[in-house]
Amino acid sequence: MSKPRIAIVSPALADANNGNWQTARRWQLFMSEHFDVRVVKTWEDSDQTQQDVALIALHARRSADSVQAWATSRGLAAGSSPGLIVALTGTDLYRDIETDKAAQDSLELAQHLIVLQEKGVEKLGEKLQSKTSVIFQSTTSRKTLAKPKRRLKVVMVGHLRDEKMPQTLMEVAVLLRGYGDIYIDHIGGPLDPELAQAAQDTMQVCPNYRWLGNLPHGTTRTRIQRAHVLVHASKMEGGAHVIMEAVCSGTPVVASFIDGNIGMLGTNYPGYFPMGNSHALANMLTQLQEDIVNPKPLPPGKSSLYTKLNNQCAERAKLFAPENEQNQLIRLVQRAIQYNTVATSHANI
Numbered sequence: 001m002s003k004p005r006i007a008i009v010s011p012a013l014a015d016a017n018n019g020n021w022q023t024a025r026r027w028q029l030f031m032s033e034h035f036d037v038r039v040v041k042t043w044e045d046s047d048q049t050q051q052d053v054a055l056i057a058l059h060a061r062r063s064a065d066s067v068q069a070w071a072t073s074r075g076l077a078a079g080s081s082p083g084l085i086v087a088l089t090g091t092d093l094y095r096d097i098e099t100d101k102a103a104q105d106s107l108e109l110a111q112h113l114i115v116l117q118e119k120g121v122e123k124l125g126e127k128l129q130s131k132t133s134v135i136f137q138s139t140t141s142r143k144t145l146a147k148p149k150r151r152l153k154v155v156m157v158g159h160l161r162d163e164k165m166p167q168t169l170m171e172v173a174v175l176l177r178g179y180g181d182i183y184i185d186h187i188g189g190p191l192d193p194e195l196a197q198a199a200q201d202t203m204q205v206c207p208n209y210r211w212l213g214n215l216p217h218g219t220t221r222t223r224i225q226r227a228h229v230l231v232h233a234s235k236m237e238g239g240a241h242v243i244m245e246a247v248c249s250g251t252p253v254v255a256s257f258i259d260g261n262i263g264m265l266g267t268n269y270p271g272y273f274p275m276g277n278s279h280a281l282a283n284m285l286t287q288l289q290e291d292i293v294n295p296k297p298l299p300p301g302k303s304s305l306y307t308k309l310n311n312q313c314a315e316r317a318k319l320f321a322p323e324n325e326q327n328q329l330i331r332l333v334q335r336a337i338q339y340n341t342v343a344t345s346h347a348n349i
Helices: 019-031 064-074 090-099 101-109 166-175 193-205 217-226 241-247 259-265 278-293 305-320 322-348
Strands: 005-009 036-040 052-058 084-087 112-115 132-134 152-157 182-187 209-213 229-232 253-256
Touching: 005 019, 019 036, 019 052, 019 241, 019 322, 052 064, 052 322, 064 084, 064 101, 084 101, 084 322, 090 101, 090 259, 112 322, 152 217, 152 278, 166 182, 166 193, 166 278, 182 217, 182 278, 193 209, 217 241, 229 241, 229 278, 241 253, 241 259, 241 305, 253 259, 253 278, 253 305, 259 305, 278 305, 305 322
Parallel strands: 005 036, 005 052, 052 084, 084 112, 112 132, 152 182, 152 229, 182 209, 229 253
Antiparallel strands: none
């Protein structure tokens, strides 16, 4: 007996090596035992695609044409299109759905919505919240690798584009260029030529800062494992892959105080700095440098900042277990398929 067919629409495919592609590929693998799943850049109605029983669209705005094509071909039931699931990204939640008509239409047409961290639901109205599921993304755990004891090793991972705020890290590198025991590695492709030039210029004046460009995923994860801390300076996030990869590798995170990061790391996490505030980030890194390089005796019951970050990240790592994401995703798709089958049957009566 053939498996039910499902399409995942991702604005980016393997050549992009970004979060959308990683999510799409992981979901395809997770569901492959139960469904016949393919990943496509767009979905169009045809004799072949009429066999699809569900569509998962990553990105409300960028996949809006595919969402509309599905809704047109499948019709509406109770105000939404049967079998249609839309997963919301950071730019959806924190920019596009406020002003973009196509993104807003995607929300209304979806039978189910997915947000990737626990604060995401708060950006949606009551009606939309009722059909929204929080599904944390996942990654494999990796053992903590030995880290240097005579220097603080910092890594930031993210393509050079404005949403990731790479300029914050570059400003920090300038502020800390006199610290010979703080090393900063910056990984990410040059999507914005001006930011790429800024990274080149920063390397010229800051010997402790290296922009490494785009690296293979496995190499990047190893560098995260070997770092003391991952910096995540974004201005908007739906649920960053790199945060869970760090947390599940024994590397704590220092992150901008935005909803997308708070939804991943928790409300009371002590490793936040105000978005774009390079001085605050630099101060936090120097504090961590003291914890690593020049640890001081602490009163009974007191912990260093680095220990606090490690402990809280280890606790949050449980949220990012692959079996949790897989089980929640499969249950949601099964619900969508059941509803789609019922809706189609009623339509044919």
